[in-house]
Amino acid sequence: MHWLENQNGIRIDHHGTVVSSGHFQTATSDGPSCSLEMWLQPLSTWDRGTVLAFYNPVSGRRFSLQQHNTDLILGRDDEDEHRQPHFDIEEVFWRKQVLITVTSDGQGTAVYLDDNLIKRSSRFGLSLKDLAGILIVGTSPVQGYSWAGELRGLAIYKSKLTADQVARHYQNWMQTGKPTVTEGDSTLALYPFDEHAGETIHNKVISGTNLYIPRRYLVIDQAFLESPRKEFRRKGTELNDVLINIAGFVPLGFLLCAYFTSVRQVRQGVWATIALGAIVSFTIEICQAYIPTRDSGLTDVITNTLGTAVGAGLYRIATSAMVRALVLKRWR
Numbered sequence: 668m669h670w671l672e673n674q675n676g677i678r679i680d681h682h683g684t685v686v687s688s689g690h691f692q693t694a695t696s697d698g699p700s701c702s703l704e705m706w707l708q709p710l711s712t713w714d715r716g717t718v719l720a721f722y723n724p725v726s727g728r729r730f731s732l733q734q735h736n737t738d739l740i741l742g743r744d745d746e747d748e749h750r751q752p753h754f755d756i757e758e759v760f761w762r763k764q765v766l767i768t769v770t771s772d773g774q775g776t777a778v779y780l781d782d783n784l785i786k787r788s789s790r791f792g793l794s795l796k797d798l799a800g801i802l803i804v805g806t807s808p809v810q811g812y813s814w815a816g817e818l819r820g821l822a823i824y825k826s827k828l829t830a831d832q833v834a835r836h837y838q839n840w841m842q843t844g845k846p847t848v849t850e851g852d853s854t855l856a857l858y859p860f861d862e863h864a865g866e867t868i869h870n871k872v873i874s875g876t877n878l879y880i881p882r883r884y885l886v887i888d889q890a891f892l893e894s895p896r897k898e899f900r901r902k903g904t905e906l907n908d909v910l911i912n913i914a915g916f917v918p919l920g921f922l923l924c925a926y927f928t929s930v931r932q933v934r935q936g937v938w939a940t941i942a943l944g945a946i947v948s949f950t951i952e953i954c955q956a957y958i959p960t961r962d963s964g965l966t967d968v969i970t971n972t973l974g975t976a977v978g979a980g981l982y983r984i985a986t987s988a989m990v991r992a993l994v995l996k997r998w999r
Contacts, residue, residue, distance in 0.1 A: 668805075668880060675844045675861045676819035677868075680710070682884040682960055683813065685804035685868065689875045691721065691823075691855070692799060699773025699794040700827040705732070706820035706840050708764045712737055716814030717807040719821075723800035724888050730797040731807065732769070734814055737761050741769065741776070743797060744897065754778075754791035766820075766837055769793070770828045782837040784830065798823055798855075801887060802878070809890040811960045819860060822846060825853035845871075886959045892952055893964040912970035913977065920944055920978020928982075937979045944975025 668683035670676070679685070705719065713736050720731040733740040739759040743752055756778050759765065768779040771793035778786050804821075806813040820840055828836070836846035845859035846852075857871045858878060868878035890897075920940055928936035948971035956963035 670860075670863050671817060671819075674819070675859055675863075676817055677860055677880075678817050679805045679815055681716075681813045681815045682811070683805045683815075684881055684885045685818075685878050686881065686885065686887065687802035688867075688877045688879050690800055691802060691876060693795045697795050697825055699792075700771065700825070701773075701793055701795045701798050702768065702770040702824040702826060702828040703732075703798065704766065704768050704820070704822040704824075704836060704840075704846070705818070706764070706766045708817040708819070709734055709760045710815035710817075712761055714760075714815060715812075716805075717812045718804070718814045718816075720803045720806075720808050721798050721800050722803060722808035722887060728796070728800070729808055730793070732767075733812075734760055734816075739767065739778070741778075741791065741793075754788050756786045759785075764819075766840055768828065768833050768836070770824075770833070772827045779830075779833050779837075782834040795825060795855075802876070803887060804878070806884075806886060808887045810893070810962045810964075811884075811886055811889075811958075812962075813884075813960075820845060821856070821858040821860075822848075822854065823856040825855050826851070828852070848872075884959050889956060889959065889963070891956045891963055892968075893962070893966075895964070895966045895969065898962075898964045898966050909970055912967055913974035916944055916948065916971045916974030917978040917981065919947070920975035920980075921982045922978075923975070924979035924982040928986075937983065940979040941972060941976050944978075945972040948972060948975075 668677060668679050671678055715735050716733065718732045718734055720729055722729040730743045733742060737758050737760045739756040741754040754776060759780060766781050770777050773794045774792045775787060775789040776791045776793050777784055801808065804818060832852065839846040844861065845857065848854045848857065854872050856873065856876055858868050859871065860868060862868060866880045870876045923940040923943055924936060927933040927939045933939050945968065948968045952963045952968055955961035
C-alpha cells in the first residue's frame, strides 16, 4: 500500500488494510437515515474483494461493500431474517474511476454512480447502526477477502442525501478532491486522503475516528472454522471452488485407501481413509485461522472429506475391476 503521487489518495494492492483508530458510535438521537460516498478506482475490472466494511466485534454485526467482478454488492450479516441480506448493483466497476454514493432513509436504499441514480431497492434499508463499529477498508473483518485499487475519498453522513446534494458533491469531488459540506449534510466523517505520507488518514470532521495503515496485512477478527451458512452469506459459493476442493483430496483418498486396505489390511479401510482425510482437512483449516491471507471454514472440511471419500471409492472400483479381469482371464 502506498500514497498516490501528485494527487490525493492511496493505492491498495491485494493484502492491504486500512482500519479506523476508534469505533463509530450511534447516538440515541440519531435518526435512521445515512449516506456513504466513496471515490475509487479498482485495480482490475474482473476482481473480487471487500472494498469497505463496518464491523462490531461485540455483536458480530457487519456491513460491507464488495466488488464481484463488474458488480457492486452491498451486504450485511445479522440475525434478522426479514431483512434482505444483499443488494446487487450490476455493471459498476467497468469504469476506470467512479464516485459511488449509497443513501438510505432506513427503509429503502438508492445507489448513485457519479451523479446518476442507477438502482434503488425498497427491501434493502440501511441505518447508522450498519455504519457503526470499526471501519475497515481493503478487506473483510473476518476473512482475508482483500480488494485492490485506488481510494481517493471517503465520506459518511447522518442523513439521506438528495439527488441535488449528490450532484453537488460529485462536482466538488471532481474539482477539489472533497465535497463542500454544509450543516444540512450532517457529516459524520470526511477523509480526502490529502496527507500524501505517513500512516494516519485524518477525519476532517470529528477526531477520534482517524484511519491508520497497519505495517502488515491485518484481519481484525479472523474467523475460526466459519460455518457454511455464514461463509455463503458473506461471499457466496462458487461451484468451481467446490469442485477444486473435492478434486484436490481425491488422490489422497485413493492412496490412503490403497495403503489401509492392501498394505495394512485394515478391515474398515474405507472408513479409516475418510476419517483420516477429514482430520487432515480439519488440521489445515485450524492452521489457516492464524494466517491472514487464508480462510478458515467448515465448507472446505466438508468438501475435502467428500473428495477423500470419492478417492476411496475410486480405489475400490479400480480394485474390483482388476479382480474381475483376472477371474475372466483365468476362465479363458
